[in-house]
Amino acid sequence: MGFELTGKDYADYIKKAYELIHENGDYVTELDLATGDGDHWSNINMGFEKLVEKSEELGQLPISEEFKEIGKTMMAVIGGSSGVLYGSAYLAAAKAVKGRETLDCQGVCDSLEAMLEAIMSRGQAKEGFKTMIDSLAPAVVAYKKGISDGISELEICEVVKQAAADGAENTKNMEAVKGRATYQANKGLGHLDPGAVTMSYQIGTLMNCIKEKINF
Amino acid sequence: MKKIINKPMDVVGEALCGMELAHPELLYTPGYEVISRKEKADKVAVISGGGAGHEPAHAGYVGKGMLDAAVSGNVFSSPSPDRIGDAINRMNSGKGVLLIIKNYSGDIMNFGLASDLAEAEDIQVESVVVKDDVAVPDSTYSTGRRGIAGTVFVHKIAGAKAELGGNLKEVKAAAEKAVANIRSMGMAMSPCVLPAVGKPGFVLEDNEVEIGMGIHGEPGVERTQVKTAKETAEILLEKILEDYDYTGSEVAVLVNGLGGTPLMELYILNMEVQKLLEEKNIRTYKTLVGNYMTALDMTGCSLTLMKLDDELKELLDAPCDTPALKIR
Numbered sequence: 001m002g003f004e005l006t007g008k009d010y011a012d013y014i015k016k017a018y019e020l021i022h023e024n025g026d027y028v029t030e031l032d033l034a035t036g037d038g039d040h041w042s043n044i045n046m047g048f049e050k051l052v053e054k055s056e057e058l059g060q061l062p063i064s065e066e067f068k069e070i071g072k073t074m075m076a077v078i079g080g081s082s083g084v085l086y087g088s089a090y091l092a093a094a095k096a097v098k099g100r101e102t103l104d105c106q107g108v109c110d111s112l113e114a115m116l117e118a119i120m121s122r123g124q125a126k127e128g129f130k131t132m133i134d135s136l137a138p139a140v141v142a143y144k145k146g147i148s149d150g151i152s153e154l155e156i157c158e159v160v161k162q163a164a165a166d167g168a169e170n171t172k173n174m175e176a177v178k179g180r181a182t183y184q185a186n187k188g189l190g191h192l193d194p195g196a197v198t199m200s201y202q203i204g205t206l207m208n209c210i211k212e213k214i215n216f
Numbered sequence: 217m218k219k220i221i222n223k224p225m226d227v228v229g230e231a232l233c234g235m236e237l238a239h240p241e242l243l244y245t246p247g248y249e250v251i252s253r254k255e256k257a258d259k260v261a262v263i264s265g266g267g268a269g270h271e272p273a274h275a276g277y278v279g280k281g282m283l284d285a286a287v288s289g290n291v292f293s294s295p296s297p298d299r300i301g302d303a304i305n306r307m308n309s310g311k312g313v314l315l316i317i318k319n320y321s322g323d324i325m326n327f328g329l330a331s332d333l334a335e336a337e338d339i340q341v342e343s344v345v346v347k348d349d350v351a352v353p354d355s356t357y358s359t360g361r362r363g364i365a366g367t368v369f370v371h372k373i374a375g376a377k378a379e380l381g382g383n384l385k386e387v388k389a390a391a392e393k394a395v396a397n398i399r400s401m402g403m404a405m406s407p408c409v410l411p412a413v414g415k416p417g418f419v420l421e422d423n424e425v426e427i428g429m430g431i432h433g434e435p436g437v438e439r440t441q442v443k444t445a446k447e448t449a450e451i452l453l454e455k456i457l458e459d460y461d462y463t464g465s466e467v468a469v470l471v472n473g474l475g476g477t478p479l480m481e482l483y484i485l486n487m488e489v490q491k492l493l494e495e496k497n498i499r500t501y502k503t504l505v506g507n508y509m510t511a512l513d514m515t516g517c518s519l520t521l522m523k524l525d526d527e528l529k530e531l532l533d534a535p536c537d538t539p540a541l542k543i544r
Contacts, residue, residue, distance in 0.1 A: 008361040033417045037292050046290075047224070074265075080267070080293035081322035084329055087296070122325055134473035179321050182359060183352060183434040 011059030049076035067094035092118035164203035251275035252285035265411025272540035282375035294322035300330035312340035312384035318363025351428030402518035404429035449488035475510030
């Protein structure tokens with residue numbers, strides 16, 4: 001029997017992701033100031049803060065409904081590019097796991113993949129554009145490979161977390177194609193993309209939460 | 217950070233609230249951060265919006281002869297589709313809605329989604345995208361050119377066309393004609409401070425200016441020593457003319473301040489700009505000087521030219537009554 005991620009588990013994950021994002025405010029803002037206008041952290045932090053405020057109520061929903069609520073909230077509260085991209089991502093994930101109360105290992109993979117596709121299509125962006133996609137896409141690839149290779153769920157969590165972190169790290173060597181960093185003469189080369197970093201925080205935290213669930 | 221604010225998180229709503237109190241003919245809808253005309257007019261609705269921090273843009277251009285509503289996001293951050301949707305639903309009289317969007321990826325995505333959602337509700341929506349900043353290469357691959365101060369002219373032209381009873385197609389065509397004939401170039405002398413960040417986004421030394429900087433502090437084309445007003449006018453105009461040849465034509469001129477530069481300096485710059493235009497056989501039909509599209513407390517300026525034909529002249533001269541621009 002594998003793990004089953006409940007609505008309550010996901011609401012707990014949101015709280016932990018918020019803590020990590022919140023703690024790293026100065027760092028993420030520094031990254032953003034190097035290539036953008038410095039508002040990424042404050043916007044995404046505001047979005048997660050709102051989700052944490054609503055976490056009691058979110059945790060009681062079936063997971064697909066919870067995703068829908070998270071999507072609507074993020075779209076409205078975060079605004080900007082991140083808001084519409086995260087919003088579209090969660091609404092797509094809600095659709096991908098429609099009607100499900102909980103998520104098993106494959107369900108989490110399907111959700112992440114739906115999010116990735118939504119972000120790529122709404123943002124008209126691909127891997128290698130120096131965006132959050134560069135953390136999410138390798139994580140999804142690693143997740144799918146882990147499932148098809150038949151490694152344990154614990155191992156999957158490890159490789160996915162690592163892939164997301166490595167992916168974010170790799171944005172340092174990329175030139176931006178979308179967003180504010182494209183206005184830099186060197187297209188942000190040599191700097192991490194803040195959106196990829198906050199994405200890797202979320203994926204890393206989600207994988208940690210699943211690991212705890214498995215080990216419990 | 218020294219600012220007249222309460223909490224950084226509340227700046228957008230409180231600013232719009234204060235604006236409504238100063239202009240009773242406008243309506244502020246909290247939560248959606250929409251400033252709209254109190255009365256819905258029986259005509260094509262012209263709606264714009266974008267991140268806050270560019271005041272008086274865009275809410276300051278709501279009123280007769282210009283916008284029907286303006287939607288605000290957080291500081292320097294696009295409004296979300298639900299906010300834009302509120303403005304569309306609020307102002308649509310059945311004759312359709314034109315969205316005026318500045319060319320940034322966030323605005324394109326959010327206004328695009330809002331437009332899709334409105335169309336799904338059988339509301340006719342068209343969009344024009346302003347990309348007047350010649351500091352950025354135009355490109356179909358990346359986001360391309362930014363929309364900056366020239367947007368104010370687009371508001372004026374589209375708003376006048378709608379007020380005169382143009383249908384959605386005609387209003388859009390007038391706005392597109394304006395966009396095609398507008399070019400802008402900016403220069404910054406000191407950075408702006410976002411209320412939620414609390415410190416400057418970049419550093420310019422005492423003797424440094426940055427040519428081509430964007431209205432969110434995005435990098436420009438080069439950093440150079442402080443220039444005289446004459447040299448600044450030459451640099452900005454030259455960049456514009458490299459991209460679009462206005463020689464022999466009649467133009468509207470906008471000498472715009474970024475928020476932290478005194479009007480005195482803008483007028484000096486205008487004097488130099490007008491001399492140069494005359495030398496280059498470009499005739500000024502109308503000039504605006506002031507803080508029309510700002511970047512919080514950034515010091516600096518931008519220069520915008522719009523080539524005019526008879527239709528654009530008529531639309532530019534048509535009366536408008538908004539907090540930030542009145543033409544009688």
